[in-house]
Amino acid sequence: DAKTTQPPSMDCAEGRAANLPCNHSTISGNEYVYWYRQIHSQGPQYIIHGLKNNETNEMASLIITEDRKSSTLILPHATLRDTAVYYCIVRANSGYSTLTFGKGTMLLVSP
Amino acid sequence: SAVISQKPSRDICQRGTSLTIQCQVDSQVTMMFWYRQQPGQSLTLIATANQGSEATYESGFVIDKFPISRPNLTFSTLTVSNMSPEDSSIYLCSVDAGQFAYEQYFGPGTRLTVT
Numbered sequence A: 001d002a003k004t005t006q007p008p009s010m011d012c013a014e015g016r017a018a019n020l021p022c023n024h025s026t027i028s029g030n031e032y033v034y035w036y037r038q039i040h041s042q043g044p045q046y047i048i049h050g051l052k053n054n055e056t057n058e059m060a061s062l063i064i065t066e067d068r069k070s071s072t073l074i075l076p077h078a079t080l081r082d083t084a085v086y087y088c089i090v091r092a093n094s095g096y097s098t099l100t101f102g103k104g105t106m107l108l109v110s111p
Numbered sequence B: 001s002a003v004i005s006q007k008p009s010r011d012i013c014q015r016g017t018s019l020t021i022q023c024q025v026d027s028q029v030t031m032m033f034w035y036r037q038q039p040g041q042s043l044t045l046i047a048t049a050n051q052g053s054e055a056t057y058e059s060g061f062v063i064d065k066f067p068i069s070r071p072n073l074t075f076s077t078l079t080v081s082n083m084s085p086e087d088s089s090i091y092l093c094s095v096d097a098g099q100f101a102y103e104q105y106f107g108p109g110t111r112l113t114v115t
Helices: none
Strands: A009-013 A018-023 A031-038 A045-050 A061-064 A070-075 A084-092 A105-110 B004-007 B010-013 B019-025 B031-037 B043-050 B068-072 B075-080 B089-097 B103-106 B110-114
Touching: A009 A018, A018 A031, A018 A084, A018 A105, A031 A061, A045 A061, A045 A070, A045 B103, A070 A084, B004 B089, B019 B031, B019 B089, B019 B110, B031 B075, B043 B068, B043 B075, B075 B089
Parallel strands: A009 A105, B010 B110
Antiparallel strands: A018 A070, A031 A045, A031 A084, A061 A070, A084 A105, B004 B019, B019 B075, B031 B043, B031 B089, B068 B075, B089 B103, B089 B110
16 A cells, blocks of 8 residues: 655644645555544544545545645534544555555644 | 444453453454554554464464454454563454445454563
């Protein structure tokens, strides 16, 4: 699986949009971009995934650049409960390929 | 989605002993995964457990140290054998689920401290 690069930490004010970047310049054509988050003392939680089109669900939006070498996870109105480590993972959706977690981005949402 | 429970939620064990961690899922799943998260670190995959076959271990993890059972489609166990303080970690199980089995769901984890 391709490697990803994320900033180690980010801050965001409550109610503002949180934009978390991820670089995955070696991504292959059959690999998807996945985002998970881990709130302190909990197991990771799936957020969203996409191949090349932008995706949106009730939790977040995922913007993938046209060359697919980078992406941005957007939390439109961050709350204190969004404070967590966010992991960007590239994974092939063929068979049952595994998730390889990097160090992620620690997002701190402040009042 | 899948709801996953783990037992025990935490334990303190003496070095040289073994601990078996249980993972129960509320629906039948094909693949189950075991991860380790050392203090302050990210998650590392230990092994993949497919029902009816031997678990597949990642580099650096061996069956003698981390034997895994997968007796049916809703249950798995991970044993941490002959423990040392370096085994102090959170151990998490996860499953592929979701509409297209593309989403992976995680249990709450078992926090193990070895003294």
